[in-house]
Amino acid sequence: MDDNNTRKTLLNLLIAVCILAVVAFLLFLAVGFVSTTMPNDSYMIEITGLSGLAVNGTATVMIPVPANAEGELVIFESSSVLQPAGWRTTIRETPYGKMIAFTTTEGYAQDIFRPTGEFEAKEEPRLLVPVLATPDNVSVEEFTRRSGGTYTTAVFLDGFVPPENVTPISFDLRYQGGGGVKYLIKENVWTATVKTTVPSTESGFVPVSADYYVIPGGLMPL
Template identity: 50%
Template sequence: MKVEYVLKAITVVLAVIVFLILFSPAFTETVLPGNFYTIEITGLPGPAANGTATVMVPIPANVTGEPVIPEEALVGDRVTGWQAELRETPFGKMLAFTATGECAPDISISFEVLQTEDELQRLPRYQRPTNLTAWEMKRELRLLMPVLATPGDVGVAEFIQVSNSTYTTVVFLDGFAPPPEDAAGITFSLEYRGVGGTKRLIRENTWTATVNTAVQGTESGFVPVPAEYRVIAGGIGF
């Protein structure tokens, strides 16, 4: 009886050791929250003679319209032939690409930004660099903005709580020469993924917003387009 008890105890200890070897890294591993945005725009006509061509697309933002990717990561000349900047519009902030040359090449760019831990999180909120620490921002709901319309015309704060739905956002075109009649449309492929991060095996929600649509090359100005919104529930992740 005593030998059997000892064997059981040894078995339990070995099981605990194996468990710790296999899963202790997962308990201690931290994946910070992040924002990932890919922009692919193809089939753009050339700029009009002596003109400036502009394309604008929505940006990842929270329910108040504040961008969740820093402005310095979005702007600049990372795309050949284009200069990017954040621009205020009647609908809210959008990412504007401007070309002043004789051609407007297709646009292809990706942004990957991890939210960093706030080393000053012990300070009162009003003294912090931001109002939210990284691990508070992980639960911050986000999608591609502006939002022009939602199903049932509910507010953004209410709509963003749903798991899967389609809403209306907007793109912008200006300054392009009229394309040939048989020209294909301008294709917008925009994909945003907001990851809540993982800490001690607990995975937070992931938000995605995707635009996959073609716009006629003759369009000019603001063009409403559909966006698919999805929430991928978190939980325990191994």
């Protein structure tokens, strides 16, 4: 009789533990299901080799800006967050589309370093524009829906006194956007980078290569 009571007690305890485990799991699942993480945009801008270059009145450096396939900016509609020391920043319309323009009237230029980021609500492919050329000449929209590839964008230099010794100006740009989470589903993460050097004697638009790749999203692990 005592053995039967003991077995019943253990069985009841086991059932209670299982019920508590199921309830805890459902609560955890519910919290994860309703929690939302906004997509994040970040743009790391580092331009070196400018320091010490003499400025001829006004010098301008322009770089690509993050945008969707239609050319709509997904970050930096307000350029006030992009004011590195010694430079004034604007979003400028060019023959190829919008670009970030840094201008200075100081006697000598300074290197540019500006990490920045912000949250946004859109969930759509994006990359660094302008896009001058894509592989196989596909449309920008089609290219952004691929898993990755290399395309052509541009940088711009003007207003520097040509130095006696040609030195390289290095552009190290990295944009990353997306990664939002909703209903336990994480969206894609889109990344576009430019890592190149341009001679300090260059003037005007310079085509450069950009790398683009997508980290697929999906169901978050519990």
